[in-house]
Amino acid sequence: MGEVIVITSGKGGVGKTTNSANIGTGLALAGKSVVLIDADIGLRNLDVVMGLENRIVYDLVDVVEGNCRYKQALIKDKRYPNLCLLPAAQTKDKDVVSPEQMQKLCEMLKEEFDYVIIDCPAGIEQGFRNAIAGADRAIVVTTPEVSAVRDADRIIGLLEANELNNPMLILNRLRLDMVKRGDMMTIDDVKEILAIDILGVVPDDEVVVISTNRGEPAVTNLNSRAGQAFYNIVHRIMGENIPIANFDDNNKFISKIKKMFRIGA
């Protein structure tokens, strides 16, 4: 019996889809069977981030409406074993899917896969309710900005109201240079404000943009800082105890030594 994890944020543009793609791919690379569901009906994107946009035949709405069997709609990623994508519909209205239907679909998929990763749409309306309906646990993505943190707080409240307790946080696009200047909230600041456990911190890294351009998630490039961060997140999801790297180090002497040995990032 697998686990259904929804990746959500409230605010748009903070990196839900990128995180979903990387977590899904990372879990598949670690030998798990994974299905990624793009729940953002009407604005599908996970397919293009994954580089699978040319292979879509059926979508989530087709499955829910019974136009095809779910296995027909799953796109197998040829690069990674055991990784599948269930794409969102692009042309249909998001209200055609109900939370009950999503729940049923998740129950079915977790019989077969180790992990079902749901990429939740932005907002707190129907699309959000559909995406969380079948989830066993939730990951909240935010960036260290006031708007994103505020929306994350709202989402955490809504998740708990829907009995998805103890969601975990991914702090995305952290800029170390700005943190050092005191111009960006740190991991500890965000943790204190949201009172939530941190699943991982992803530094702002151009590798993410480059890999998205190519349709290859950054987690496949472990030489990059973002790739390493996603790798750590994936292994924490699998239950490994990997400490969160301390990015808040203000001690110039130690940071210089760390720089010399290229550690700590």
Next chain:
Amino acid sequence: MNLFDFFRKPPSKDVAKDRLKLVLIHDRANCSTEILEMLKNDIIQVISKYVDIDNEQLDIQISQSPTPGSKESVSTLCANIPIKNIRKVTS
């Protein structure tokens, strides 16, 4: 820290943090300005029975204040109510 840091503005991340903390208190309490306004009117009515207060200057807000002897802070309802005249209660 050098001498000039004393005259500098606080780091922007601290400003962000303080603003967020305040806005989240309101969000979490689901306390809209509308509700706060109703609360304010009710308080005015009750207090006016006993004392003359300056309705214009009355100020009510939710803020955070530290609990004594602990680092934790609690949400508090702060009301600043200027009294014009203490009314004698005639019973």
